[in-house]
Amino acid sequence: MITYDEKEQIFHLSNKKISYLIQIEAGGIPAHLYFGKAIRHYHNHFRYPRTDRSFSPNPPLSTDRQFSFDTVMQEFPGNPGDYRTLSYELLHESGSKVSDFRYYGYKIEEGKPLLSGLPATYVKEPADAQTLTITLKDQLYDLYLDLSYTIFADQSVVARSNQLRNESNELVYISKLASLTLDFSSQALDLIHLHGTWSKERMLERERITAGIKLLDSKRGSSSHHQNPFAALAAPETTEKSGEVYGFSLVYSGNHQITVERDPYEQTRLIMGMNPHHFSWKLNRGEVFQSPEAIMVYSDQGLNGMSKSFHHLFQNHLVRGRYQYEERPILANNWEATFFDFNEEKVLAIAEEARNLGAELFVLDDGWYGHRDNDDSSLGDWVEYKKKLPEGLLGLSNKIHDMGMQFGLWVEPEMISEDSELFRQHPDWALHIPGRGKTIGRGQFVLDFSRKDVRDNIYQQLKQIFNKVPLEYVKWDMNRNMTEVYSVLLSAEQQGEVAHRYILGLYEFLEQLTTEFPDILFESCSGGGGRFDPGMLYYMPQVWASDNTDAVSRMQIQYSTSLVYPISTIGAHVAAVPNHQTGRITSLETRGNVAMSGVFGYELDLTHLSAEEKEVMKEQVHFYKEHRQLIQFGDYYRLKSPFDGNHASWMFVDSEKSHALVFYSRMMAEASSAFHVLKLTGLDSTKEYEVEGQVIGGDELMNIGMYIDTEMWGDYASKMIALKAVE
Numbered sequence: 212m213i214t215y216d217e218k219e220q221i222f223h224l225s226n227k228k229i230s231y232l233i234q235i236e237a238g239g240i241p242a243h244l245y246f247g248k249a250i251r252h253y254h255n256h257f258r259y260p261r262t263d264r265s266f267s268p269n270p271p272l273s274t275d276r277q278f279s280f281d282t283v284m285q286e287f288p289g290n291p292g293d294y295r296t297l298s299y300e301l302l303h304e305s306g307s308k309v310s311d312f313r314y315y316g317y318k319i320e321e322g323k324p325l326l327s328g329l330p331a332t333y334v335k336e337p338a339d340a341q342t343l344t345i346t347l348k349d350q351l352y353d354l355y356l357d358l359s360y361t362i363f364a365d366q367s368v369v370a371r372s373n374q375l376r377n378e379s380n381e382l383v384y385i386s387k388l389a390s391l392t393l394d395f396s397s398q399a400l401d402l403i404h405l406h407g408t409w410s411k412e413r414m415l416e417r418e419r420i421t422a423g424i425k426l427l428d429s430k431r432g433s434s435s436h437h438q439n440p441f442a443a444l445a446a447p448e449t450t451e452k453s454g455e456v457y458g459f460s461l462v463y464s465g466n467h468q469i470t471v472e473r474d475p476y477e478q479t480r481l482i483m484g485m486n487p488h489h490f491s492w493k494l495n496r497g498e499v500f501q502s503p504e505a506i507m508v509y510s511d512q513g514l515n516g517m518s519k520s521f522h523h524l525f526q527n528h529l530v531r532g533r534y535q536y537e538e539r540p541i542l543a544n545n546w547e548a549t550f551f552d553f554n555e556e557k558v559l560a561i562a563e564e565a566r567n568l569g570a571e572l573f574v575l576d577d578g579w580y581g582h583r584d585n586d587d588s589s590l591g592d593w594v595e596y597k598k599k600l601p602e603g604l605l606g607l608s609n610k611i612h613d614m615g616m617q618f619g620l621w622v623e624p625e626m627i628s629e630d631s632e633l634f635r636q637h638p639d640w641a642l643h644i645p646g647r648g649k650t651i652g653r654g655q656f657v658l659d660f661s662r663k664d665v666r667d668n669i670y671q672q673l674k675q676i677f678n679k680v681p682l683e684y685v686k687w688d689m690n691r692n693m694t695e696v697y698s699v700l701l702s703a704e705q706q707g708e709v710a711h712r713y714i715l716g717l718y719e720f721l722e723q724l725t726t727e728f729p730d731i732l733f734e735s736c737s738g739g740g741g742r743f744d745p746g747m748l749y750y751m752p753q754v755w756a757s758d759n760t761d762a763v764s765r766m767q768i769q770y771s772t773s774l775v776y777p778i779s780t781i782g783a784h785v786a787a788v789p790n791h792q793t794g795r796i797t798s799l800e801t802r803g804n805v806a807m808s809g810v811f812g813y814e815l816d817l818t819h820l821s822a823e824e825k826e827v828m829k830e831q832v833h834f835y836k837e838h839r840q841l842i843q844f845g846d847y848y849r850l851k852s853p854f855d856g857n858h859a860s861w862m863f864v865d866s867e868k869s870h871a872l873v874f875y876s877r878m879m880a881e882a883s884s885a886f887h888v889l890k891l892t893g894l895d896s897t898k899e900y901e902v903e904g905q906v907i908g909g910d911e912l913m914n915i916g917m918y919i920d921t922e923m924w925g926d927y928a929s930k931m932i933a934l935k936a937v938e
């Protein structure tokens with residue numbers, strides 16, 4: 212998969228789908244040649260053209276006026292003379308911020324090494340991937356940069372990460388070390404990204420790239436509701452079904468930054484990595500700093516093609532553990548049913564109704580510990596609140612299990628309330644700057660997870676519960692962003708490390724916990740989708756996608772989440788109407804159809820249902836169980852965007868293309884409306900399918916399409932259509 216042409220100094224990474232080409236250019240810098248559809252053999256015709264560009268200096272010690280680091284496409288730029296956004300920035304002991312890294316050597320190995328302390332994609336067999344490491348060395352100090360590239364045998368993916376090794380006698384401070392840089396030659400490109408806020412996560416944005424710099428980031432200490440660590444660059448003509456697109460995703464859950472720069476020669480540079488904001492890392496002699504991993508996907512089959520690659524990669528090479536391929540249980544959660552106001556009797560009544568509907572798992576949400584009656588207290592005190600649960604969690608869990616249901620529990624381990632025993636004992640355990648006030652968020656502070664003693668205390672508390680109480684599921688929440696990012700145990704010159712050390716501490720904690728409790732299904736949550744990123748997916752195979760449970764909002768949130776993340780990762784529940792976040796009223800059918808397009812559950816007071824509602828829910832549960840494998844693990848295609856008009860549609864197809872499920876919704880009803888046609892995708896054009904009592908060819912469904920909303924009535928109407936291939 213990886214070849215090196217020694218004479219021309221060209222690296223070619225390729226499989227049947229893609230090629231990636233790097234050439235060591237004049238002055239020993241790795242220049243970028245190509246990333247895209249597979250090339251059989253590269254004939255070295257695409258060297259960077261030589262032209263004297265005024266005000267673009269030539270590399271140190273070079274007299275070639277026609278070559279400049281300022282204009283050439285590069286793999287990991289940072290040397291003097293490139294005035295574009297750079298991949299790294301180091302502060303040397305001398306006070307200089309200038310580094311000059313040049314080619315030093317390379318290594319090609321089978322498989323893919325693990326990244327120390329960080330989540331990353333993996334392969335089970337060495338033959339499933341090859342990894343190239345290109346080493347650069349600074350011209351003045353014994354500092355080495357290892358640029359790592361993994362190509363997978365069967366994926367349109369290259370995974371990248373970088374290491375800085377300090378083998379000099381001096382200290383060096385890292386102010387920036389990106390995970391990937393990709394330069395594009397002059398061409399029109401659109402930038403696609405997912406921004407938002409709480410309850411409105413991952414809103415899809417598409418815009419033309421013009422001259423200058425566009426910066427997308429999170430400085431919140433988490434990957435955030437506000438900007439997902441994802442971006443794509445697409446040709447302007449690219450649609451869901453066709454055209455070229457490059458997708459980028461960062462396997463990291465903390466502060467991140469994506470910069471997209473169009474230079475004066477119309478070249479585009481994308482850089483993705485940890486956010487340099489307030490970041491600095493002291494690297495002593497003999498130490499190594501590892502950047503998080505970034506994933507690059509290439510598709511010439513539009514956005515659906517890109518998503519398919521991300522889904523397959525994350526499903527098969529990122530998510531781990533028992534639940535990787537296991538169907539996820541249908542759950543009932545008591546949060547929107549009771550909020551903090553519950554007792555054992557109330558939750559048992561809800562669990563019993565859930566069981567009667569056919570749900571499989573009952574999840575007890577926030578409010579079961581300390582003396583938690585609202586969000587002002589008790590975080591950090593992970594002991595049962597006996598007023599609400601007189602027989603404790605064990606008693607409740609036993610009763611839920613006796614009903615024939617699984618039991619799950621909510622926790623928020625990274626937080627501390629001022630009103631808690633933990634805070635009274637250890638006021639310095641919250642992130643804070645001595646002498647300054649602490650910023651409060653949702654009535655709570657953030658625990659300093661960069662500290663091992665803090666993590667150990669919380670670990671022991673959780674472990675005690677998980678050992679005592681039979682549990683099949685845990686929802687891991689994180690309900691505010693970081694401020695006063697300072698750790699009292701670190702020296703002044705290391706304070707820029709705290710945000711990253713926190714995330715490393717969190718990863719270490721999760722690695723230990725998920726290893727010690729391999730049978731617990733973990734669902735990640737951060738006020739809904741505030742930490743929906745590949746880093747968390749390495750430890751927890753599903754995520755509560757948003758606190759917004761309104762079916763119409765959810766169509767947008769889930770649609771755009773699917774750009775990157777597999778359906779098996781997207782938690783989606785039916786909630787009450789009027790909806791708690793929007794006040795909107797939608798039918799139970801539509802709420803069900805939207806929630807069934809993810810990892811399904813209910814989150815409303817099931818003890819107040821009419822007989823008719825119960826019947827509908829029973830049917831939903833039955834329907835979901837019947838199609839669960841297809842929905843959670845099938846191929847997924849977006850058909851109509853809820854961001855573009857009055858319709859939303861997507862579909863699921865199994866690997867044999869013999870079963871499919873189509874979701875369609877029309878938002879606002881219209882008198883005398885047009886007849887809308889829906890063309891399906893991903894089917895087998897040689898097969899016939901049974902659709903709503905009729906036999907129709909796959910070719911007909913994909914090319915002629917079908918009239919879709921002739922019988923729809925009222926606002927926010929929706930339907931699910933099942934397709935089955937006939938022999």
Ligand code: GLA
Nearest residue numbers: 546576577736737738739758
């Ligand atoms: C967050 C979660 C919710 C719920 C509450 C409990 O907002 O996203 O689902 O668990 O916390 O406080």
